[in-house]
Amino acid sequence: MATRISKTPQSPTQKADKKRIEVLKAAGKCFRKTGFHQTSMQQICAETGLGPGAVYRYFTGKEAIIEAMVEDERRQTRAMLIQMRDAESIQQALSNTTRLFAERYRAGGDASLMTEVYAEGMRSKRVGTVLRKIEAEWIMGLTNLLRIAQARGQMDASLDAAQTALFLTGMWDGMVIRQHFHAHDDQHALPAFFEMMIARLLTRESKPEKPGKAAAATQANTAAPANEAREPAEAADLRQLSLI
Template sequence: MPKVTEEHRAARRRQIMRAAWVCFARNGFHATSMADVIGESGLSAGAVYGYFRNKEDLIQQAAEATVGSIGDPVARDLAALDPPDLGRAVVIAVEHATSFLVEEGFDKSPVAVQAFGEALRSPALLALVHGAHSAIRTELTSVARRAQQQGLLAADADPEHVGAAMFGLLPGLLIQRAILGVDTQDYCDGIRALVGLPAHPAPPA
């Protein structure tokens, strides 16, 4: 019997996870059954259960692959931002998170939004979401602090409060993408206008 390679296992795992994202985005976490995911994946039940124990495991992994993995890459980009432009910092966070959540034309924003709500009942998900968000919010606060030191933010402003307000624009976009179909570029142009930056140039045709 031929040996199953790590590449094959990784591809199967991605196939199942994508099926779960599709089902969760369509019907929500609780209305989706393992049978739904198995049917969407095109694999046998044994193949799916060979990678994921149950639906709770799938939900946790789906959340980790959406919300949970965003924090560190965004935080790195924000830490390298120079000069510490507040508007640009928010745009970086929003654009980076959105590009991460769109995979092969499939938008995982609805899954990310559900993960926020599910975190209110699941300690494991709460820890996951809290960790990812804390990394981004900490760096946004750092940008605000550096901006204040360079005279780009009012001296009496509290960088912690500014960082919290800046961070709020990120889940705000995800909710609006999932529910209202708001375009990320339009949203970023709105942020730029709000803070007095020029609109982002349109991409070449």
């Protein structure tokens, strides 16, 4: 006689989490099709196959659904920062991140969903507050990584790390939107070009004028204190990064 393998029963919390994820997926599908404001809660209910009462049990409305999507984005960005921290070099970390952004938003209309979420964050104070928190965490984490790379000599030390973090993030956001409108092109060409340009940006150093004897002496006298000051700064950045 065949032995029946019984499935482990799900707890009420696990069932609720599963339903919640199903509602988020259905809502995301609707938002991609018609946009956030054109989508009604009735459409989301129809997409899930659940009644309004069941959907409202998990989310009070569309704004709450957007907030949950933003929180999911927060978890993913934290995971991405940890991956970047564990890379062999900043160049490798940024190269991997470029590919991750490209692959994540290439299919399924996620680029359009991303723009819907950010647009709503500009309209809604409630959603905007959550988005700004995620943005601050992401930029701080990336800035710390860049500063550590500068201290290790892996990156042009003359660049402002915080502004570079903002610039890189803007490049990645722009890349995922551009590849949506150029989907017929080689899907690897644009990310590869971005990788190359980022590497050039971070390693480019201007050629200084040859210092005279007096300037050379001044540099020799100030080199040791500068190096000593850099070590505690790097240690502080590492401590901050460990909190991520």
